[in-house]
Structure formats: structure tokens, C-alpha cells
Amino acid sequence: MSQRLASSVRFAPSPNVTTVRRAFPLAQTLPWLAGPVWLVAALVTWRAPDADDFPATNDLAVLFAALGVVLLVAAAGRRLSARAPWAIALGVGFGLWEVAQAKLLWLPRPFFGTPQDLLDVFQSDWRKLGDSLLHSLALLAIGYLGGATLGIAVGAGLGRSPRFRYWVRPIMRLIGPLPPVALLPLAFVLIPSSRVAGDALMALAAGFPVAVLTWSGIAAVDPAYYDVARTMGAKQRFLLFHVALPAATPQIFVGLFMGLGASFSMLVVAEMLGVKSGLGFYLQWAQGWAAYPNMYAALLVMSLMCSALMTVLFKLRDHLLNWQKDGLKW
Incomplete structure (x- = not known):
């Protein structure tokens, strides 16, 4: 009797772990966060005023928004699970770069450009x-x-x-x-x-x-x-x-x-x-x-x-x- 009890205790799933997994389905949530992150970056790029007259600001906002839509479609098709963390990290990184340099000019120019500058090079050159x-x-x-x-x-x-x-x-x-x-x-x-x-x-x-x-x-x-x-x-x-x-x-x-x-x-x-x-x-x-x-x-x-x-x-x-x-x- 004691051996059966020990065996059932040993192999029974932990209720705490199961509850946490059900409460926080991180692997299912991350793909749906990637698209909104890029859409927020697009909104900040479009609506927040630039600190200087930078080229291609509207084009950059459109590009960020398009990437956000593509990521949402990929999340709906369940094709983004493995790449979702990187998609979120890149969206946050580009958003912070846009705010720090294009909106606030925290870094000295011309040594540190903006995302608009990089996009303008690919468009013009x-x-x-x-x-x-x-x-x-x-x-x-x-x-x-x-x-x-x-x-x-x-x-x-x-x-x-x-x-x-x-x-x-x-x-x-x-x-x-x-x-x-x-x-x-x-x-x-x-x-x-x-x-x-x-x-x-x-x-x-x-x-x-x-x-x-x-x-x-x-x-x-x-x-x-x-x-x-x-x-x-x-x-x-x-x-x-x-x-x-x-x-x-x-x-x-x-x-x-x-x-x-x-x-x-x-x-x-x-x-x-x-x-x-x-x-x-x-x-x-x-x-x-x-x-x-x-x-x-x-x-x-x-x-x-x-x-x-x-x-x-x-x-x-x-x-x-x-x-x-x-x-x-x-």
C-alpha cells in the first residue's frame, strides 16, 4: 500500500506547474505580440515629431506597419513560433533607435544616423x-x-x-x-x-x-x-x-x-x-x-x-x- 502511494505521488503531475502553464501560455502569446510591437513602432515614427528634417520618415512608418501586418498574418498561420522572440526584439530595437535618435537626438550626428537615414540610402543609392x-x-x-x-x-x-x-x-x-x-x-x-x-x-x-x-x-x-x-x-x-x-x-x-x-x-x-x-x-x-x-x-x-x-x-x-x-x- 505504501509503495502504491509513493508511486502515485512520484509520477503525479504537479498542479502548480500545470496551473502556471495554463495561466501563462507564453509560447502561444509571443507570436501575437510581434506584429503589435512593429505597429507601435510605426505609430511612433509617424506621429511623434522629428528632432530635425529627416528624409523618408513616412516611408519608414509604412515599412514598419507593413512588417507588423505580415507578422500578424504569420502568427495567424502559426508560422512565427520559433522566430517570435527575435521579431519582438528587432521591433523594440528599431523603435528605441527611432525614439533615441530621430525624435530626441541623443547621439552625435553624423556619426550615428537614424533609421530614416538608412532607408534613404537604400532608396536613393x-x-x-x-x-x-x-x-x-x-x-x-x-x-x-x-x-x-x-x-x-x-x-x-x-x-x-x-x-x-x-x-x-x-x-x-x-x-x-x-x-x-x-x-x-x-x-x-x-x-x-x-x-x-x-x-x-x-x-x-x-x-x-x-x-x-x-x-x-x-x-x-x-x-x-x-x-x-x-x-x-x-x-x-x-x-x-x-x-x-x-x-x-x-x-x-x-x-x-x-x-x-x-x-x-x-x-x-x-x-x-x-x-x-x-x-x-x-x-x-x-x-x-x-x-x-x-x-x-x-x-x-x-x-x-x-x-x-x-x-x-x-x-x-x-x-x-x-x-x-x-x-x-x-
Whole structure:
């Protein structure tokens, strides 16, 4: 009897916890708060007087209101549960930014702009921003893809050929650890085109981690795999492309992630110092003219570009390495 009583007490749900959950269904309430938060931000933006003559105030209020309506529709369709806290936080953040800067001017201008200033940049200068984005993507694509391809080839040679490793390893240990930024003046002297010089330095920035991790991945392959393939008549080319590289693919992707981050850094430096186009050049131009809203807009576009490219690379990794998609997150 006592054991039954203890068991029933042990596994009975707590009435206090149940009551709290019923009284405060937070997970169900938060999605419905996101839309009103943005609508309140829109009302404050529209009705509260500006501290100065800022552009695009009405447009910003319309944008906030549209976001509020979209969030309400998403809440009604139950598509906002996981993103509701972030939607609320962003709405509160933009609302506070609007009040603190556009309505009260608490922060010194022009170093700190208003949401209206940022929206005005995208409305008035979107062509130059879009052109800079395309130039940056083109420069990054050539440098990063060239460096990644060269890095995989060098890493495969280091992992499979002792003679290749004898000659190339000292060169890699001498040049590879150098920051590519340190070679920027030399590259602009040796290579007449600043664009080609930027591509070469981005290829170096991406190629070194890819080569090292490709080499490490191939070196970690179990020799028994090669022995089994040889007994079935496999040649060196088959061992490389069907045994070594597939087994080293997880390590190769780690090198690709590291190389992409290094290429982003080198891209901005190259565009600021030599290449007369791209988001880095736009940043330098905006800083020179004290156009700080333009600078913040370029930073936002650059952040979205880098995040999108990293996401694409992770999607590719998850597709090729489906059995390891939970091992590395972005």
C-alpha cells in the first residue's frame, strides 16, 4: 500500500506547474505580440515629431506597419513560433533607435544616423550599392574558387606523393602562414592589375587552409581502404578520386569554411586599398565623405552577402555529407 502511494505521488503531475502553464501560455502569446510591437513602432515614427528634417520618415512608418501586418498574418498561420522572440526584439530595437535618435537626438550626428537615414540610402543609392555588391561577388568568386581548387590539388599532392611533399611542404611552411595583407604592397608591384592582385591574394588566403586540411584528411584515411582497392586492380588515379578525396571530404569542407572567412577579410582590404570597385571601396568612399549612413548600409549588405554565402556552403556540405549534417552548425 505504501509503495502504491509513493508511486502515485512520484509520477503525479504537479498542479502548480500545470496551473502556471495554463495561466501563462507564453509560447502561444509571443507570436501575437510581434506584429503589435512593429505597429507601435510605426505609430511612433509617424506621429511623434522629428528632432530635425529627416528624409523618408513616412516611408519608414509604412515599412514598419507593413512588417507588423505580415507578422500578424504569420502568427495567424502559426508560422512565427520559433522566430517570435527575435521579431519582438528587432521591433523594440528599431523603435528605441527611432525614439533615441530621430525624435530626441541623443547621439552625435553624423556619426550615428537614424533609421530614416538608412532607408534613404537604400532608396536613393541602391544602384551604386548593387553595382558594388556585384563587383565584390565577382572578385570573391574568382579568388575564392581559384584558391579552393588550388588548395585541394596541393593538399591531394601532399597527401599522396612523397616527392611532391618533399618540394612543396617547405614552400607552404614559408609562405602559407604569412597574412595575405602583408603581401599586398608586393602584389601590387609585381602584378600590374590591382584586380588580379586582389584575386591572387584571396586565392592565397583561401588556398592555405584548404590545402592543409585536405592533406590532413587524406593522411588520416585508413590504409586498409587503399589495400582493398589495390587488390581489385585500382590504379593511383582511382585511389585518389574514389578513395582518398571522398574520405577526406569532411576535412576539406572545414578548410573551405576557413578559407571563405579569410577571403572575406582579404576582399575588403583589397577593395579598400587597390581595387576601385566593390563594397570595400564603397565603404572607403563613404567614410571619406562622412556619409556614415551609406557606410552602415554597405556594412549591412556585406554582412548579408557573407552570411548568405556561408549558408550556401553549409547547405552544400549537408547535401554531400548527409550522415554528418548534425556535426557542424551555422
